[in-house]
Amino acid sequence: MTRVVNLENYVIPLEEINRATENFSSQRFIGCGGFGKVYKGKLSERWENLTVAIKRLDHDSYQGEIEFRNELEMFSRFHHENIISFIGYCNESNEMIIVYKYAINGSIDYHLQDPDKRRSITWKHRLKICIGAARGLDYLHWGLKEHERVIHRDIKSANILLDENLVAKVCDFGLSKLGTKNQPNTQLYTNTKVAGTHFYLDPTYQESGILSKESDVYSFGVVLFEILSGMLVYSKRNMGDDRPRALMNFVRRYHENEPEKLIDPYIRDQIDSRSFNTFIQIAYQCISFSLKERPRTNTIIQRIEEALSIQENVDELIECVTTDRGFSHGIPVAAFTIYKCLLHWKYLEAEKTNIFERLIQIYISAIEVEDNTNHMAYWLSNASALLFLIQKSIKLDNTSLVQNPPPLASLTTGFHSSLFPAEAALNIVQQVDAKHPALLFRQQLATCVEKMYYMTCDKLKKELGPLLSHAPRTSFGEDTQSNHWKGIIGCLNTLKDNFVPPIIVQKIIPQVFSYMNMQLFNSVLVRRECCTFSYCEYVKAGLAELERVEYARPAWGELMHIRHAIQCMTMHHKYRLSYDEITIDLCPVLSIQQMYRISSLYWDDQFDTRSLSEDVISSMRMLMTQDFNNRSIILEDSFSIPFSVDDLSNSFQVENFANVKPAVQLATYPAFAFLYK
Structure with missing residues (x-):
């Protein structure tokens, strides 16, 4: 809802503005827009020492007093988490100034054009930014008085600011128009020329001069593609073609085929395929040439929230994989959890997904980094159990029935000790028609298990070497000698302690x-x-x-x-x-x-x-x-036993997984709620 304000209460004297900006010093300058220059300043105690952004009208700009009054009248009434907070204004000595809360992280375009800043914003952060900006736009379209709607008319990445927590704040309402929302498809015939920023302009509005809320949706769609690609709409980039092109050329070109080429290289390894598909579907709907096909803001919010939920689930799964979750009934909890999630989210049947690549990369990193026998044995145990489950799930023929995964349970569902009772053991492994990504994952995982097998053996020898070379002599007591052998046996026990098959x-x-x-x-x-x-x-x-x-x-x-x-x-x-x-x-x-x-x-x-x-x-x-053979009397370590992943079928039984319980701490993750049903 809007709030009724008395603008007289928000007047900030020019003297205060001059003090805060050091007389509009170049050192305080932080940006420039169609309205004019923007400065950073700190107000005095009367205004609670707030750090603010001070937007000063440039009299040579295409905006003027009309836009200033328009923004002031609208902006002062808005009150929403995703609309930048109005602090005050100054209209004194031919200066027209609007003061709003300073967003420490600047605008979206500021981040996208800086490679270091762009790299620091993960896909999950970007989705949250999109949701926040969409909520701000939804407030303008649907959250004001019963019969009022604001059409922003200049939605772009430069007009979406980010606070210290990367929460999106829509700003700059100088070109905004107030209309009615009595009808779902409210349209405004603008008496003046089409306004907005060229690259973000709705083509329908640009051609007809008829402004509607769907025009904002189109502009927001352009911003969505900027955030996805890390590429500003007015810049050009080479995406493997013969010449650089602007963003929207690529967007239209890859609509039907290979839309994943639009993904910013900095987040390509993070973004989950289902999250990407959900996001890009709604983004393409936003930039549809047909007004009727463009979604409402609440639909945009819902769909991007779905993309975020999917991404968070996958990220939580990855976190689960990289954290030692221990064992339940001799089965690695992480391996069991990965399998049930892959099954529940239908990734084994997916035509395209990069979750398998992320999992394999984790296992490869463990192989390359881990120099501890205990840790390597843990990874070997987990990878082996997961490989067994995956192999058991892949159909050998087309006659097997695919069982539906259990429904997602609420987090309020308690943890039951009877999770997956023994009599339901055969339902633990569900056969599916695995697609190529899952089949490739199985092959890559088998290679990882084989490498882990040899590395575990080598690392065990490496740890035993010093213990065998520096054995206690007669000067040590029996207790010391006994403890020394217990250390050797303890080293061997890492295999048993980690339930290596x-x-x-x-x-x-x-x-x-x-x-x-x-x-x-x-x-x-x-x-x-x-x-x-x-x-x-x-x-x-x-x-x-x-x-x-x-x-x-x-x-x-x-x-x-x-x-x-x-x-x-x-x-x-x-x-x-x-x-x-x-x-x-x-x-x-x-x-x-x-x-x-x-x-x-x-x-x-x-x-x-x-x-x-x-x-x-x-x-x-x-x-x-x-004896003329002259054989060496020194023994050499040349003994090696080959390993085949087919041997794993002799180490596990499906029934072994019947009473496996996820780690209790996983109950805090929505991604794993279904495991607790």
Whole structure:
């Protein structure tokens, strides 16, 4: 509703204006429009020390006293969050000045023509700006007195300001016209020439001189395309064509085909395809040559709010992916949430979408950045579970029935512990006719899982390396030695703690054990301080602890070299054993060269009665002279087990997901409300 004001209460003396602008100093100048120059100033305490924008009429401009009076009469009555706040005016000494609240972030066009500022405004911010500006326009068309409507007549990006929170504020009402809204299609026959800014002018109004609220809608549509493209309507740009063109040429050209070419490169990776489609549909309706096809402002608001809601949902999903959401019943919550959202929002069946690209980029970033075994195991677990769900959902033939996703629930719906009960397990995975983006995503995700598998294995070895190389010696107590092995086992447990699929664990552990075997055995083989009774006892105790780890038992054979060497070196009275008992019964896997090296290097740091006999050592020496193979006695880490994503089907069952619960904190996100139904 409009407010009735007494303009006498809003008079600001010229003396105050001069003080605030330092006599209209060039340092206070912030912009220029059809009305004149605009200055930034700070009023005195009488006006609450407000920072304001001071618009001074230029007597050489095409606007004059009529426009000044027109804007003043209208502007002073407006009261809306998305209309710039009127502070006062000055009409003194041939100066005509309007003062309004200063918008610290300037106008939209100011941001669009500055690459750094344009880059800082995300797609979500841009949608909110569009909604705010549309609400301001809706107020002018429908929110005034019962029989009044204001047609702005100069809607453009320069006349939409942004406050400190990037809230849009419509301004500049010098060309506005007041009409009636008794009829839905109110039209005004303008007695003067067509007014407005050329590039934003409604062609119908320009040709006929008949002004209607739909003329504002057309101009606003141009602003929508400016915000989408990051390109001002009067500038030219090359979009891959042979010559630069103005924005509206591209807009008309790409109406039917490839409208995504209009997207500002700075937001191309952010904008969701469904959000984009919703936005561009209403934007094209706004610039329709037919007045009847142009939407009402409330429809514009509704459609852009839908685009924002879609974008916020996707952004919240991305945030969910990048945050450790933990596990529920051994299943990664993030993976389950991603799958249910993709299913619910029908992205698996979408012809075009970039959400898969954004998800893959997150996984690729994790591969490139993460240098922590625990984090990599978490990503491996999540990517594996998601890949399993996606593979199970894609139809193998066209005979499967597509089940409808559950309806979106209200946020007021409580969190139920019976979410997805076991008897409904088969409904967790819903088969769909996946389109190309989903199929490509599955392929790319499989590649990521494969890379994560190898990297998890490598990082685990990297973390174990220092622990194996700097083992406690005899100077440390048993507690220290025990804690050291617990640290090694704890490192291995990162796979279990992150619920890495068993089939992957069964492939990683043998490779890690092979690496441990190499590290420990080579230490005994080449480092005298490690080829002692005490050190071998320490390793023996550690191996005993390791043997108790259930998931490690199938890979026990990969530790054979160190186990055999330790078994021999820690045996009492081994000097009584014959050559055959040593080489065939105790250490069959060790070569003569390796056994001789250990026997020569070994020293008993407690008793002298535990060394091999001289006869056994002599036999080894003699056999070594007859062996011309000259094989290296040092072990190398060359053991590798290939991984296939097809193996994942043996690690999960659909029923595993039956009782999975999203993280409780996700209840604050509207995007995930349906998960709590």
